[in-house]
Amino acid sequence: MSSLRTLVFFATPAHDCSYLPDREATTMFVDPRANIDKKLYSQLTSLGFRRSGSHYYRPHCEACNACIPVRLNVNSFRPDRSQRRVMKKNSDLECVLVPAAFSERYYQLYANYVELRHKDGDMYPPSREQFTSFLVEGATDSLFLEIHEHGELVALAAVDALEDGLSAIYTVFDPALEHRSLGTFAVLWQIQEARRRKLPYLYLGYWIKQCQKMNYKTRFKPIEALQDGQWRVLEAP
Known part of the structure; x- marks a missing residue:
């Protein structure tokens, strides 16, 4: 079973931001091969990650921090x-x-x-x-x-x-x-x-x-x- 200490993360290349015009975004993803159980998912969520299907992600933009987890x-x-x-x-x-x-x-x-x-x-x-x-x-x-x-x-x-x-x-x-x-x-x-x-x-x-x-x-x-x-x-x- 994966844990926060063993997780591997990947960042996407810069791409057009879906929310703000004329800005680029970078997204950090958890390695899709990781075994995410409810406990780890809860920990990731408390750190600002979200789930989209099988992917767990959060914004990772160098020059922008507009996306705020709430x-x-x-x-x-x-x-x-x-x-x-x-x-x-x-x-x-x-x-x-x-x-x-x-x-x-x-x-x-x-x-x-x-x-x-x-x-x-x-x-x-x-x-x-x-x-x-x-x-x-x-x-x-x-x-x-x-x-x-x-x-x-x-x-x-x-x-x-x-x-x-x-x-x-x-x-x-x-x-x-x-x-x-x-x-x-x-x-x-x-x-x-x-x-x-x-x-x-x-x-x-x-x-x-x-x-x-x-x-x-x-x-x-x-x-x-x-x-x-x-x-x-x-x-x-």
């Missing part, structure tokens, strides 16, 4: 008025956690979401192979949160269970239901699930101050950021 202390979180409205308007939805696996209905929801909302992103155009490699392969205690409206799947959130919390991997939803704020609802549900499991944290990936698409993360307060090797409450941006 997490929420679920026991300190108190929803604001807007978040309480989201919970109320979605109180009719049914939510269930299931093991992460491929399903055609999952893929159709994912493909529709990517087609309509992320044509400018790395996931376009969507494919079944891409869905599987991104959200199913390499799963370590990984779950899908199914969100149903009157029995119909309207949102799907990929969630990993860690030793000290949950990791919110990715959420897709029916773009026709944008008024429901299903992305925010999925995060709020995962906060409640972490509390139910008596886990202190919900890891929300990276936050970039200059990236408007990531602004929603700082609306969950008090959000913590990993800076200079320490997790601290992020000051109001």
Whole structure:
């Protein structure tokens, strides 16, 4: 079994940044041959790594530190008025956690979401192979949160269970239901699930101050950021 002391890391060549224009990025990956169990995955996450399929990575840019890992202390979180409205308007939805696996209905929801909302992103155009490699392969205690409206799947959130919390991997939803704020609802549900499991944290990936698409993360307060090797409450941006 691999450990932090035995892991080997690789860095990619510089490539165009997916989030900030006119910048180059370098990504550090854990050796894909490493045997990553739940304990090691949890340790990597606390050090700012994320999982994408079978790959564990974090930004490793020489001239930029814009990508900041963030997490929420679920026991300190108190929803604001807007978040309480989201919970109320979605109180009719049914939510269930299931093991992460491929399903055609999952893929159709994912493909529709990517087609309509992320044509400018790395996931376009969507494919079944891409869905599987991104959200199913390499799963370590990984779950899908199914969100149903009157029995119909309207949102799907990929969630990993860690030793000290949950990791919110990715959420897709029916773009026709944008008024429901299903992305925010999925995060709020995962906060409640972490509390139910008596886990202190919900890891929300990276936050970039200059990236408007990531602004929603700082609306969950008090959000913590990993800076200079320490997790601290992020000051109001």
